Amino acid sequence: MTTQTVSRRPERRSGRREGRAAWVLAIPFCLLFLAFTAWPVVQSLFMSITDTKARDLRSPFSVNIIGLDNYTKALSDPVFRRAALNTAYFVLIGMPLTLVLALAAAVALDKGITRFRSIFRLGFYTPVITSIVAVAVVWRFLLQDPGGLINTALGWVGIDGPNWLGDPNWSMPALIMMASWRNFGTAMIIFLAGLQAVPPELHEAAAIDGAGTWRRFRHITMPLLRPTLLFVMVTTAIGYLQFFEEPFVMTKGGPLNSTISLSMYTYNQFGYGNYGLASAMSYLIFIVIAIVTAVQFRLLRERT
Amino acid sequence: MSVDTAPRSVAQPSRDDQPAGRQPRAGMVGSGHGGHWWLYLILVVALVAVIAPFVWMILGSFKSEGELRQVPPTWWPETASLDNYTQLFSRLNFGQFFFNSAVVAVVVTVGNLVFCSMLGYALAMLDFKGKKVIFVAVMATLMIPGVVTFVPLFVLVANAGLVDTLPGLFLPFLVSPFGVFLMRQFIIGLPKDLLDAGRVDGAGELTIFARIIMPLCGPALATLGILTFLGSWNNFLWPLVVAQSEEKYTLPVALALYSTGQNSTNYGLLLAGATVVIIPILLIFLIFQRKFIEGIATTGLK
Numbered sequence: 001m002t003t004q005t006v007s008r009r010p011e012r013r014s015g016r017r018e019g020r021a022a023w024v025l026a027i028p029f030c031l032l033f034l035a036f037t038a039w040p041v042v043q044s045l046f047m048s049i050t051d052t053k054a055r056d057l058r059s060p061f062s063v064n065i066i067g068l069d070n071y072t073k074a075l076s077d078p079v080f081r082r083a084a085l086n087t088a089y090f091v092l093i094g095m096p097l098t099l100v101l102a103l104a105a106a107v108a109l110d111k112g113i114t115r116f117r118s119i120f121r122l123g124f125y126t127p128v129i130t131s132i133v134a135v136a137v138v139w140r141f142l143l144q145d146p147g148g149l150i151n152t153a154l155g156w157v158g159i160d161g162p163n164w165l166g167d168p169n170w171s172m173p174a175l176i177m178m179a180s181w182r183n184f185g186t187a188m189i190i191f192l193a194g195l196q197a198v199p200p201e202l203h204e205a206a207a208i209d210g211a212g213t214w215r216r217f218r219h220i221t222m223p224l225l226r227p228t229l230l231f232v233m234v235t236t237a238i239g240y241l242q243f244f245e246e247p248f249v250m251t252k253g254g255p256l257n258s259t260i261s262l263s264m265y266t267y268n269q270f271g272y273g274n275y276g277l278a279s280a281m282s283y284l285i286f287i288v289i290a291i292v293t294a295v296q297f298r299l300l301r302e303r304t
Numbered sequence: 305m306s307v308d309t310a311p312r313s314v315a316q317p318s319r320d321d322q323p324a325g326r327q328p329r330a331g332m333v334g335s336g337h338g339g340h341w342w343l344y345l346i347l348v349v350a351l352v353a354v355i356a357p358f359v360w361m362i363l364g365s366f367k368s369e370g371e372l373r374q375v376p377p378t379w380w381p382e383t384a385s386l387d388n389y390t391q392l393f394s395r396l397n398f399g400q401f402f403f404n405s406a407v408v409a410v411v412v413t414v415g416n417l418v419f420c421s422m423l424g425y426a427l428a429m430l431d432f433k434g435k436k437v438i439f440v441a442v443m444a445t446l447m448i449p450g451v452v453t454f455v456p457l458f459v460l461v462a463n464a465g466l467v468d469t470l471p472g473l474f475l476p477f478l479v480s481p482f483g484v485f486l487m488r489q490f491i492i493g494l495p496k497d498l499l500d501a502g503r504v505d506g507a508g509e510l511t512i513f514a515r516i517i518m519p520l521c522g523p524a525l526a527t528l529g530i531l532t533f534l535g536s537w538n539n540f541l542w543p544l545v546v547a548q549s550e551e552k553y554t555l556p557v558a559l560a561l562y563s564t565g566q567n568s569t570n571y572g573l574l575l576a577g578a579t580v581v582i583i584p585i586l587l588i589f590l591i592f593q594r595k596f597i598e599g600i601a602t603t604g605l606k
Contacts, residue, residue, distance in 0.1 A: 122593055
């Protein structure tokens with residue numbers, strides 16, 4: 001490639017012109033990116049090994065480097081551990097629930113019906129685009145006990161619904177329900193796109209050979225859907241590991257820390273002014289996300 | 305998989321909504337009459353369950369306080385009135401919050417469209433020193449969770465004296481690694497001959513970008529624009545921390561604070577507020593939904 005540019009003079013000159021134009025186009029982004037993304041990422045790493053507190057903002061040179069103390073402090077903090085357990089609970093139950101709902105909806109819309117497809121698609125996607133704060137206002141009503149819409153509906157079939165947000169055993173299931181409702185639309189859309197890429201000829205051939213609907217789904221659709229599944233799993237896991245908004249607007253982490261999540265506890269530490277500790281916690285979350293992502297890639301790659 | 309092939313395959317379902325276009329595939333499911341009736345039943349029940357909270361919210365915003373406290377709850381308002389909405393805009397200044405939300409969302413969207421497509425084009429079509437470094441740096445930050453940059457970002461904005469200002473609300477979001485990625489993936493699928501044709505005609509590099517490439521980027525710009533606008537409109541953690549006086553609140557901040565503050569028991573007002581937050585997004589979404597869903601699926605396929 002370099003030999004080409006050297007051998008032909010005019011192209012070399014245009015190459016320099018091209019480089020200058022490229023930098024003119026790149027500079028605005030790069031400046032903003034350096035200031036508001038790259039620099040904070042680096043500074044956060046540095047802060048995590050210092051005892052920076054809110055009051056140090058005005059005198060940045062008074063902070064001390066304390067090594068990994070913030071990390072060990074976070075890992076031995078019982079509330080942080082509780083938050084880690086809650087986050088794991090949320091991801092391990094919430095993610096499969098979300099993906100099953102999404103896949104069921106996608107398959108039904110792709111193969112099962114031929115009319116009103118876009119109406120269903122639009123309807124199922126609506127919760128995704130709406131503000132969590134507005135959604136929280138409504139869901140607090142739905143989950144009220146007594147008199148909430150959900151418990152009223154449960155009462156019709158003779159079930160005495162729990163005090164969802166007030167009972168430490170039911171608060172997390174309530175938030176999982178809400179998060180799945182809010183997020184399955186995204187996964188559904190991506191699954192739908194993946195299903196569109198499954199060639200109908202394969203299904204027709206298998207049907208002629210006598211394969212039933214379930215077997216065709218299991219042996220044709222699912223293997224071809226694997227890359228899509230990997231993508232949806234990874235993005236959902238990354239999102240759910242940062243589980244923050246639902247407890248923040250619904251329960252503030254309560255009752256009795258039953259819904260406090262890693263991100264939320266980190267945010268609380270920021271609120272208390274413990275900037276160094278909060279940074280260390282955020283890097284711990286990042287490490288978990290990186291590991292989970294790598295494991296998922298490994299698992300789904302191996303089986304193909 | 306390159307992104308440029310995806311929109312076409314994804315666009316199919318929308319066109320296929322007419323039963324005629326769907327015939328060959330419907331046949332193999334075994335019914336051929338538009339699907340199984342029981343499947344429609346399940347889907348309708350699911351749709352009602354998903355949509356019900358919104359319908360109830362909108363209906364509730366017209367109800368009186370007394371009616372909202374009734375046990376069991378009512379569905380249709382017994383006496384509908386606009387009281388909650390007039391209070392929202394006269395007593396609680398929701399007009400100002402709406403304005404703030406709109407300004408921040410528009411500035412952030414324009415910033416992303418302009419800056420991300422500029423770099424996206426340079427990365428996709430041009431050769432220059434440092435290209436690899438920029439690309440790797442941008443890709444690397446795609447995976448970093450927002451919580452990592454939150455604290456230093458706040459420190460930065462605080463030191464710059466931008467706390468409680470509108471620039472403090474939109475400056476950190478003017479560019480996004482995701483936007484560059486999206487634009488680059490789209491532009492890389494365009495034919496490179498376009499550049500040579502432009503150069504032969506004597507057009508400058510920037511003219512080629514603005515006059516030849518940008519007009520072809522409609523679908524990608526639409527996707528990025530809608531996603532960015534949605535994200536900014538619904539963003540609430542950052543404005544909650546940065547907007548400290550009432551004149552700088554955005555809609556979600558105001559709603560969040562009112563729903564935990566002294567108006568927390570004023571149910572009708574909260575439901576009306578929630579409706580005001582959701583309705584503009586819902587309208588934008590209804591208008592652009594086809595493009596938007598294509599875009600989501602497109603980026604998802606990558």
